[in-house]
Amino acid sequence: MADERDSGFVKEIRKQSADFPGWYTDVVRKAQLADYSPVRGCMVIRPYGYSLWENIRDPLDGLIKETGHENWYFPALIPLSFLMKEAEHVEGFQPEFAMVTRGGGKELEEPLVLRPTSETMIASVLRDYIQSYRDLPVLTNQWNNVFRWELRTRLFLRTLEFLWQEGHTFHETAAEAEEEVVRMLEQYRRIAEEWCAVPVLAGRKSDTEKFAGAQYSMSIEGMMVDGKALQMGTSHYFGDNFTRAYDLTFTGRTNERQYPYSTSWGVSTRMVGAVVMAHGDDSGLQLPPRIAPVQVIIIPIFRSDSERVQIDTALQQVLTDLEDIRVKVDWRDERPGFKFNEWELKGVPLRIEIGPRDLAKGEVTVVRRLNRAKQNVPLGDLGVTVPAMLEEIQAALFTRAREFREAHTVRLDSLEALVKFFDTSIGFVVTPWCGRTEDERTVKDRTTATTRVILGASGPAAQPCAICGRPASVEVAWGKAY
Ligand SMILES: [Zn+2]
Numbered sequence: 484m485a486d487e488r489d490s491g492f493v494k495e496i497r498k499q500s501a502d503f504p505g506w507y508t509d510v511v512r513k514a515q516l517a518d519y520s521p522v523r524g525c526m527v528i529r530p531y532g533y534s535l536w537e538n539i540r541d542p543l544d545g546l547i548k549e550t551g552h553e554n555w556y557f558p559a560l561i562p563l564s565f566l567m568k569e570a571e572h573v574e575g576f577q578p579e580f581a582m583v584t585r586g587g588g589k590e591l592e593e594p595l596v597l598r599p600t601s602e603t604m605i606a607s608v609l610r611d612y613i614q615s616y617r618d619l620p621v622l623t624n625q626w627n628n629v630f631r632w633e634l635r636t637r638l639f640l641r642t643l644e645f646l647w648q649e650g651h652t653f654h655e656t657a658a659e660a661e662e663e664v665v666r667m668l669e670q671y672r673r674i675a676e677e678w679c680a681v682p683v684l685a686g687r688k689s690d691t692e693k694f695a696g697a698q699y700s701m702s703i704e705g706m707m708v709d710g711k712a713l714q715m716g717t718s719h720y721f722g723d724n725f726t727r728a729y730d731l732t733f734t735g736r737t738n739e740r741q742y743p744y745s746t747s748w749g750v751s752t753r754m755v756g757a758v759v760m761a762h763g764d765d766s767g768l769q770l771p772p773r774i775a776p777v778q779v780i781i782i783p784i785f786r787s788d789s790e791r792v793q794i795d796t797a798l799q800q801v802l803t804d805l806e807d808i809r810v811k812v813d814w815r816d817e818r819p820g821f822k823f824n825e826w827e828l829k830g831v832p833l834r835i836e837i838g839p840r841d842l843a844k845g846e847v848t849v850v851r852r853l854n855r856a857k858q859n860v861p862l863g864d865l866g867v868t869v870p871a872m873l874e875e876i877q878a879a880l881f882t883r884a885r886e887f888r889e890a891h892t893v894r895l896d897s898l899e900a901l902v903k904f905f906d907t908s909i910g911f912v913v914t915p916w917c918g919r920t921e922d923e924r925t926v927k928d929r930t931t932a933t934t935r936v937i938l939g940a941s942g943p944a945a946q947p948c949a950i951c952g953r954p955a956s957v958e959v960a961w962g963k964a965y
Contacts, residue, residue, distance in 0.1 A: 575695020710909030768830025804866030
């Protein structure tokens with residue numbers, strides 16, 4: 484990345500409406516969230532993008548701990564034999580294995596797989612810690628990187644290596660484990676909606692879409708500005724699939740050996756991609772204030788050293804008044820217009836312009852990234868007005884995204900109507916469904932759309948399945964997915 488300023492980088496963003504994938508890559512790179520790396524399919528997360536991730540990660544870590552989980556760390560290298568024990572799991576992940584076969588200059592006796600996910604390692608380790616029903620539940624979480632050998636990659640959305648958290652829990656009863664699956668999905672919904680301002684559909688996945696080795700999976704799914712669905716977090720119920728495969732047992736209350744019931748759940752740096760694609764526009768990112776690395780950018784406008792000193796003096800009080808807000812002052816030797824564009828590209832929710840004329844009136848100009856609305860605010864009021872405006876922008880971004888989703892969601896009751904919808908538009912289609920995998924194949928062949936989540940049982944009146952006409956059991960949302 485040479486000096487991007489010389490190339491007028493704001494102009495180089497492709498238009499969102501004309502080339503959404505191109506727009507996405509341009510925004511991620513030019514807003515300095517992340518970049519390609521010397522290794523195919525792996526990305527470099529730059530400080531601005533990492534800070535955004537930290538602002539998602541930290542509140543999520545809080546929610547995970549509030550619900551009784553503890554952070555652990557398990558090895559990134561997993562013996563191949565561990566992964567081979569659960570048949571469905573290995574079948575699902577094996578094509579994506581990255582393997583270490585040499586170490587210390589010698590062939591290893593057993594290859595080590597760079598973890599694609601840690602169910603197998605954790606079940607193997609916890610065999611030594613779980614002996615009795617008194618040791619349950621065990622509620623673990625770990626923040627780490629995982630590796631999946633993806634053929635087609637996109638920054639933040641699908642890369643060979645990515646950052647995430649993976650929670651793994653073990654319970655005495657199936658009912659407790661199933662409650663856990665729902666509890667953690669709810670924490671994910673909160674992070675997506677309350678912090679990232681992305682409304683999500685939450686529910687069970689179909690059997691086709693579930694995690695390899697799970698009895699069932701649940702997910703949250705957001706709608707991006709191009710109308711496509713993005714799976715933003717998943718929570719899985721394993722029953723005793725993994726504990727049986729790893730012979731992890733405990734002595735129950737009646738003194739019998741039993742298998743614990745287990746779950747796992749994960750949210751990754753993909754969430755950053757969701758924020759870009761759910762809120763961004765032709766000028767670049769639009770960051771929800773709660774997660775924005777910079778919430779307020781102050782642009783001093785001056786022509787002489789004495790004006791500069793005057794503004795600097797006035798800003799001391801402003802910075803004190805805004806000490807709880809993430810504020811940055813841009814003193815760089817650049818034109819104000821250049822700075823406006825750059826911070827718009829970076830999605831900073833509020834811009835404060837301060838010049839000698841404003842100062843003479845004892846006020847500043849505050850501009851919202853959301854709609855570029857300008858407002859004059861007395862200097863002394865900033866400590867109250869700015870936090871209120873940030874709250875209002877957070878809510879407005881969520882409302883706008885929800886209205887967009889509602890405008891792009893239709894309820895249909897026939898295959899022909901569904902096919903016609905996906906021929907000409909994009910979004911979510913909700914239909915009654917019987918739950919058969921064959922229907923999913925039919926729809927995928929004709930539209931490329933897949934089931935995203937099951938929204939609930941179908942109504943009391945026995946409606947026919949929209950795809951095949953058999954009695955429907957559920958309502959399902961279909962969409963084209965990332
Ligand atoms: Zn059907």
